[in-house]
Amino acid sequence: MTLFQSQYPVISNLPLYTFSTIFRITITLMIAVLWGISFGILAATNKIASLILTPFIDLLQSIPILGCFPMVIGFLLALGPLGIELSVMVLLFTSMAWAIFFGVLGAVRGIPTNIVESSRSFGLTGWRYIRHVVLPAITPAVVSGANLAWCDGWFFMIAAEYVQYGKELIYPPSGGLGYLLAKITYEYKDMTVAIVLLVFITFIVVYFNTLTWHKIMERASTGTFKPVFRMDLSGVGKLGVARATSWLHFERVHWPKSFSIVSQRLRKYTYIEKIIAVALVLSIIFFILFSIRDQFPTLETIQNGFSQPPAEELISLPLLIALTMGRLAAAYGISLAVAIVMGVLAAEHKKFASIFYPLYDIGQGVPILALFPVIFLGLNQLIGIPRIALELTCIVMLVLDMIWYMFLNIVSAVKNIPTEIDEVGRLLGFKGIKRITHIVIPSILPAIVTGSILSWGTGWNTIIFAEYLPSTEPTIPPLSIPGLSSLLDKAGYEYGNTVILIFMLGIIAAIVLLMEALVWRRLLRKFEKYHVEV
Amino acid sequence: MVALEIENITKTFVTDQSKILVLDNVNFTVGKDEFLCLVGPSGCGKSTLLRIIAGLEKADSGRVLFNGQPVTRPTPKITMVFQLFGLLPWKTALENVEVPLEVLGVPKQNRVHIAKEYLQMVGLEGFENTYPHDLSGGMKQRVGIARALALKPEILLMDEPFSSLDELTAKTLRDLVLNIWRNPALPTNTFIMVSHNVEEAVLMADRVVVMTQRPGRIIGEIEIDIPRPRSQHLREKQYFKYVDEVVELLEKGKTTIKDESLLSLTAKRTNNPNT
Structure with missing residues (x-):
């Protein structure tokens, strides 16, 4: 440590930075939990609230949050250092709140009829009903949702603590681990220290996950009211997959990203809900435009925005879309192939499981975004051509991000193939590869679809970060590879062009929603039939 | 009548x-x-x-x-006994019988006394602090009956x-x-x-x-x-x-x-x- 300190004075702040990052995440998590519980219960018990809230929050969460970050900073920068702290927390909040909200919503709606009826018949109404029935019923969902939020928090924290905005470097005044890591990699370009720091961050995340959260979850799930946990998790999703996942028990309890979110999102909306959602989105867009009205006059703003840099790059928009989608698809293909092999092996052979499960533990714990500068630095030293190194870094990051969702879903699905199906396969004489292609793969297809949806969702967030490498010195332009999200980042961070930023966000949101409607929803419906009821 | x-x-x-x-x-x-x-x-x-x-x-x-x-x-x-029992999984047998009494405003000591009495009547003495999850179906229904009767x-x-x-x-x-x-x-x-x-x-x-x-x-x-x-x-x-x-x-x-x-x-x- 003393050696480091003499070289990098900033290291001496490590305890402060560690504390400030953990503190920031914890405070935001508490706010998100309170918000999620109150609004989740409201949406689950009040029809009008549900009509307004659910589609709105659903749409909000389908926009990659990292893309909104430059905008949030733009708004809050005026408040000075406090504004930066605030904008980091706002970003964190938006990454945390949805999982908890949908968890609570699902759990309240999943309270079995016989409990609802008996409570009503014995006079439990109003606050009493919430205290005796609703709160205990949602506890497991809140805990698992909060854990997801906590992990997401680390993911976004790294990105949020070190941002190049315009010509300025922006970081919260109290610093943070993400800031420290970025500073060491970008400014000092020292791989060794960066990796040490990365291991330190991973250690903190894994430590909290396996110890603190494990304990909290155990207390919420086991012992006193086991069945609630099951009921709660299986009641949420219509998907058999979600149910299967809830039965998965590793050595330690794992709570992957919320499956309820997927099924909630893919739920078909009624006509009224759609209208309300559209109206709300329109009014929000209007509100955003309205609030930036002071910066530029309205119609001119848009014209101005589209005539200022990086507007000239918009001509190649189709190409940019193809490039970004290509990266995502390539990473998805790799993750899918690797995850299927790993997942099937881990589920069927204890030996592989004992290798892959700890790998999963750590892989999930590593804040992927923190890896970004480190991987890039490594690959750049290896290859020597920054652009190619960045291209590769982007795909490696996407794979590292996507693969665990696929892996977890596949393992749980393979483990939950009904014995009957397996026995039929054996009686019919399927062995080896034939067994895999005829029995295993078809049975896990629904899980693969669920995993894919989650993978793409998180992939979009990662790619916004991964196509664009901020530089540390004002004289050197940031490094980027052409793509949708690098253009978005440029518009946001380099040029402060809000119009193009919003335009790009809209395009990404449109692609996400289109894929959902055209690809995922259809696949889900198709493969839902493959699920064997047990 | x-x-x-x-x-x-x-x-x-x-x-x-x-x-x-x-x-x-x-x-x-x-x-x-x-x-x-x-x-x-x-x-x-x-x-x-x-x-x-x-x-x-x-x-x-x-x-x-x-x-x-x-x-x-x-x-x-008018109280009811349910087919699927309708017990609150996060409350013990005793607490399940107590809750409706609490709604009626029966003071704590009293309602524990009443709840115990009715659990005893349905033959669940010694299971007061057991959670529904650990009770058999028949025992759960006994709790359901005790809860319904405790309100007199x-x-x-x-x-x-x-x-x-x-x-x-x-x-x-x-x-x-x-x-x-x-x-x-x-x-x-x-x-x-x-x-x-x-x-x-x-x-x-x-x-x-x-x-x-x-x-x-x-x-x-x-x-x-x-x-x-x-x-x-x-x-x-x-x-x-x-x-x-x-x-x-x-x-x-x-x-x-x-x-x-x-x-x-x-x-x-x-x-x-x-x-």
């Missing part, structure tokens, strides 16, 4: 596409201290009827009079209370319920039970009300005049005679539907001479 009057109850469920008439003009009365059993095929609306009596559901038309007063919402004077209701409603239990457990619990009903020390002496088990109904009830298939209507009532305790008379002719009578009514309830749908078909044909 009449404890409960069910007057012209009609109930329709509205689903996304269609309206389903579940209860069609149902009328009957329940006497004080009577054990009444509602029997009908599944889906005939008997559980819905019970929920309307409990104040959990609202009828589209008609009313339920309890001691001459209309029932519009759940009241501690005048009327106890039971919605297929034994149908999710194995036969041996069900038999024991039937005896328990009958003993509670006959116990003059307890204020709860009017029981209404929904069942689809004819033997069970004839064994337990003073009167069996038989309902038709959907839409639920009353097709007949049979007074069961077998001396109690009836377990001694289970092999006698009169027992089987009553069982046969109820079954006959149930069969009739089925055929009525068929006849009616045939009738409505022929009616359509006569209305439309072209077809």
Whole structure:
């Protein structure tokens, strides 16, 4: 440590930075939990609230949050250092709140009829009903949702603590681990220290996950009211997959990203809900435009925005879309192939499981975004051509991000193939590869679809970060590879062009929603039939 | 003396596409201290009827009079035992019995005392601090019964209370319920039970009300005049005679539907001479 300190004075702040990052995440998590519980219960018990809230929050969460970050900073920068702290927390909040909200919503709606009826018949109404029935019923969902939020928090924290905005470097005044890591990699370009720091961050995340959260979850799930946990998790999703996942028990309890979110999102909306959602989105867009009205006059703003840099790059928009989608698809293909092999092996052979499960533990714990500068630095030293190194870094990051969702879903699905199906396969004489292609793969297809949806969702967030490498010195332009999200980042961070930023966000949101409607929803419906009821 | 009057109850469920008439003009009365059993095929609306009596559901038309007063919402004077028990999984047996007492404003010490007393009565001494998850189905239903009785209701409603239990457990619990009903020390002496088990109904009830298939209507009532305790008379002719009578009514309830749908078909044909 003393050696480091003499070289990098900033290291001496490590305890402060560690504390400030953990503190920031914890405070935001508490706010998100309170918000999620109150609004989740409201949406689950009040029809009008549900009509307004659910589609709105659903749409909000389908926009990659990292893309909104430059905008949030733009708004809050005026408040000075406090504004930066605030904008980091706002970003964190938006990454945390949805999982908890949908968890609570699902759990309240999943309270079995016989409990609802008996409570009503014995006079439990109003606050009493919430205290005796609703709160205990949602506890497991809140805990698992909060854990997801906590992990997401680390993911976004790294990105949020070190941002190049315009010509300025922006970081919260109290610093943070993400800031420290970025500073060491970008400014000092020292791989060794960066990796040490990365291991330190991973250690903190894994430590909290396996110890603190494990304990909290155990207390919420086991012992006193086991069945609630099951009921709660299986009641949420219509998907058999979600149910299967809830039965998965590793050595330690794992709570992957919320499956309820997927099924909630893919739920078909009624006509009224759609209208309300559209109206709300329109009014929000209007509100955003309205609030930036002071910066530029309205119609001119848009014209101005589209005539200022990086507007000239918009001509190649189709190409940019193809490039970004290509990266995502390539990473998805790799993750899918690797995850299927790993997942099937881990589920069927204890030996592989004992290798892959700890790998999963750590892989999930590593804040992927923190890896970004480190991987890039490594690959750049290896290859020597920054652009190619960045291209590769982007795909490696996407794979590292996507693969665990696929892996977890596949393992749980393979483990939950009904014995009957397996026995039929054996009686019919399927062995080896034939067994895999005829029995295993078809049975896990629904899980693969669920995993894919989650993978793409998180992939979009990662790619916004991964196509664009901020530089540390004002004289050197940031490094980027052409793509949708690098253009978005440029518009946001380099040029402060809000119009193009919003335009790009809209395009990404449109692609996400289109894929959902055209690809995922259809696949889900198709493969839902493959699920064997047990 | 009449404890409960069910007057012209009609109930329709509205689903996304269609309206389903579940209860069609149902009328009957329940006497004080009577054990009444509602029997009908599944889906005939008997559980819905019970929920309307409990104040959990609202009828589209008609009313339920309890001691001459209309029932519009759940009241501690009419409590219910549920088919799937309806226990709160996060509360112990004792706490489950306590909660409704807390709603009534019974002070803590008192309600623990009462809850213990009733758990003891249903034979659950020593299981006060056990969570529902660790209780067997029969024990869960015992908690359900203790919870319903602890409020000292005048009327106890039971919605297929034994149908999710194995036969041996069900038999024991039937005896328990009958003993509670006959116990003059307890204020709860009017029981209404929904069942689809004819033997069970004839064994337990003073009167069996038989309902038709959907839409639920009353097709007949049979007074069961077998001396109690009836377990001694289970092999006698009169027992089987009553069982046969109820079954006959149930069969009739089925055929009525068929006849009616045939009738409505022929009616359509006569209305439309072209077809």
